[in-house]
Amino acid sequence: MIVSEPISPSVAGNAPHETFILNLGPQHPATHGVLRVKMTMDGEYVVRAEPVCGYIHRMQEKMGENRTYAQYLPNTSRIDYLSAMNYTHGFVGAVERAARIQVPPRAEYIRVITSELGRISSHLVWWGAFLLDLGGFTPLLYAFDDREKILDLLEGITGARLTYCYYRFGGLYNDVDETFLKGARQFVAQMRPRLKMYRALVTENIILRKRLIGIGPISAELCRRYGATGPVIRGSGVPYDVRKAEPYSVYREFDFDIPTFPEGDSMARYLVRMEEMAQSLRIIEQALDHLPGGPVMAEKVPRVLKLPAGDYCYAVEAARGRFMVRLVSDNKEIAYRLKLRTPCLSNLSLFEEASRGMLLADALALLGSLDLVIPDIDR
């Protein structure tokens, strides 16, 4: 039926100003894990996107305050399960700093090799999942194929495929074997042409470029005001990387670059991670070439550690940015206070400001380019 009467001006006048609430998550397929974003929408445009956190909160910090350091150690690989190596590194590093434990060089080199393998594996998961967000299913299969090789390698020495607990206060659980060293070299050789193929297959794809270039710009100043780190701040042109800014372990001894892209859009963050995988391969190669001999465990590390009173910080560059452990000890076997500074919380906190006025589909691309792991936010 055709309505001959014109729409009353009051209705027409009000219509464009009407907003509605769209709930994204906490179990929405387009979000990773259990992130909930309360979006106030004006049609297809985001007026306000308010992340609601805490759906997978486990009170990790309280757990750190009612068990010994060694008992808490496995927890750290379950905060950001994709950066398990880096996170255990942060925790053992804080304890070693407080207890003044000198870690043998061989152990530090193996820590670097395994941490960088973990970083590549994490970036591969992001790459696959991010492209899945954008509607491309195939790359995920390639990514998981390559990641499988890393998981096999790490399983051989740690016994675990995801939540590694390989580092110990003063060194490592066990030494690496020939199979691992040979496999790691093989992986480096195999991965380089794969990265080239990824470039031809995905990075230069016109659909992907149209979805990412110029979308979701984040300025360096915005990153600074929100404390964003990792590929997010490096995708805004700031070469901030804990491995260079506060060199820990033996990262000083390796020659590698910090990829930065000044554009600040989703493409810049994409390119940072792709380039970082190549840099990690460089680090692994150098570490394998110069792997020193000797023990992998410091001598005379007491079974139960009592840290001298005081507070100690230790920061590492995890796959998503700056992870810091802040320990407060009162000279007991159990930490008085354990604070976990996680990168995803700060990286997500800028989303509300950065997504204002964006199209919903573009806001989701921006969200994906932040590479969030929700248990890392909620802890």
Next chain:
Amino acid sequence: MNENDPDPKMKGNGAPTRVGVPRATLSGVAVPATRLAPAPAVAATPAPLVPTPEPRPNPLAHVPLPFQAVDYSFKGYHVEATVQADQVVLAAQYLDREGFSLDTITGVDWLAQGQMEVVYDYFHPTRGLRSVVRTRIPRENPEIPTVSDVFPGANWHERETHDFFGIRFLGHPDLSPFLLPEDADFHPLRKDFSA
């Protein structure tokens, strides 16, 4: 941020001068020089653990707050300041002007002393510096002004600290539970809380 880097301003402002060893730069990231001239008029802080006899450089000596240099290799930060509770906003403003970024905010419940400690961690995105600002407030009435007007990133950190410790950040836009359930009326990181 590189254009707005406050470094040039700092150099003419009583910042420690370099001696001998040039500041190492790795891929553009300025790493704080390890050997700087002793900062004038600031006594070397005895680190709580092993006091180091030689004075350490204090990159924030020109800031009119009690910043003191700390041995990074033992503590994991370069400078720290213990300030009055009403100075935390001022400290945030100074560090903001220096180009610092807010790392995190947290509390420590000192039950025996009847105090709550609030710790502000900062990092510098281009100079590789770490700074800590801490203050203590009475445990009975833990109130402290918000720094979320200076660093919007503080919003969530303060909400989390309110969740866990019950510290009220005055002037904060919304202190509703962040990680705890929406009806939570408990503060699990207080030392007298047991599950």
